[in-house]
Amino acid sequence: AQKVTQAQTEISVVEKEDVTLDCVYETRDTTYYLFWYKQPPSGELVFLIRRNSFDEQNEISGRYSWNFQKSTSSFNFTITASQVVDSAVYFCALREVDYKLSFGAGTTVTVRA
């Protein structure tokens, strides 16, 4: 069974629009960690954020913000005032107590000028 679901395959927006990427996860562990990675067109994977299951505070980093809701098993990611450089594939991932990462299928974000 898929542990991490990113229902949006592709999102296309015009520059300066906000874009929200959905991530829903499934786990029976009480302690787990959630991650977001960015894969720009150049192909590398860039770590963006890690959140543990006991910290439901939302986080903001510049134009990026994350909304963790344990009640709905979601860890959504919002890019505010998107820019062309935000065009990338974004992956949500779950680490459970076995230390392995389970990745979602990814959401491709295209920001048009």
Next chain:
Amino acid sequence: DADVTQTPRNRITKTGKRIMLECSQTKGHDRMYWYRQDPGLGLRLIYYSFDVKDINKGEISDGYSVSRQAQAKFSLSLESAIPNQTALYFCATSDYPSGTNTDTQYFGPGTRLTVL
């Protein structure tokens, strides 16, 4: 210089050939991982190693083998490559400091492998 390097970055080979992908890191991390990425499937774990003497299979280890030559080096081999092993391969490392219950994986730039 990059903390995690992979060689080669691109490789085209033929069915049946033996291929080795290499990964080196300067982060000093004990844990290393190999993943493959296929369109629409995200990343899937092939093998992982928590230290030099520790090797573990991931979810898709069939057709692959690994060698952890040193803390800093982790190689992935395809003994007899087949076309459905065409993919983007990533190496990753992570640290797990004592007294904590967390680690973060950092990825290399990837190797694009094509098997004809």
